[in-house]
Amino acid sequence: MKKLLFLLVFGIFTVFANAQSLNSVKNIQIKGVYDFQTEFNEYRMNSYLKYRLEEYGFNVYYDNEEAPAEVKADPCKELKCIVKRGKSSLVTELTITLVNCKGAVVFTAKGESRLKKLNKTHVDAIKNALEYSTLNKLK
Numbered sequence: 001m002k003k004l005l006f007l008l009v010f011g012i013f014t015v016f017a018n019a020q021s022l023n024s025v026k027n028i029q030i031k032g033v034y035d036f037q038t039e040f041n042e043y044r045m046n047s048y049l050k051y052r053l054e055e056y057g058f059n060v061y062y063d064n065e066e067a068p069a070e071v072k073a074d075p076c077k078e079l080k081c082i083v084k085r086g087k088s089s090l091v092t093e094l095t096i097t098l099v100n101c102k103g104a105v106v107f108t109a110k111g112e113s114r115l116k117k118l119n120k121t122h123v124d125a126i127k128n129a130l131e132y133s134t135l136n137k138l139k
Contacts, residue, residue, distance in 0.1 A: 022089055026077075028061075030049055032062045034083050036085040042121055045123060052126065053135075063101060079106060079114055092125050096111070
């Protein structure tokens with residue numbers, strides 16, 4: 001019970017602490033191929049992540065595309081999106097992290113999926129990670 005209360009208080013604190021820095025940046029760079037993928041947009045994960053982040057009002061582009069002029073002028077006007085997969089055989093766990101130009105973590109969300117098909121489980125984990133995150137408050 002104490003652990004749950006601590007997580008709740010920590011989560012609320014994180015929401016208020018991170019909301020200001022998320023509002024100041026509108027460009028997000030996502031990788032075309034993450035460490036656990038073998039090809040571009042494997043499992044349709046990258047395109048779905050891009051779609052969801054654009055839905056929240058961000059300008060999203062892949063790392064192999066040309067950066068917007070605003071980012072070229074000031075590299076601190078973008079966040080880098082890092083996605084890591086957990087080491088579980090029965091559950092697909094994804095952690096989505098947005099990092100600023102100084103290497104500080106601005107946003108983190110974890111999602112999991114118990115679906116069995118690989119092409120659906122990664123998308124479901126991203127959906128679960130972003131569904132109740134602080135990004136919903138930015139819409």
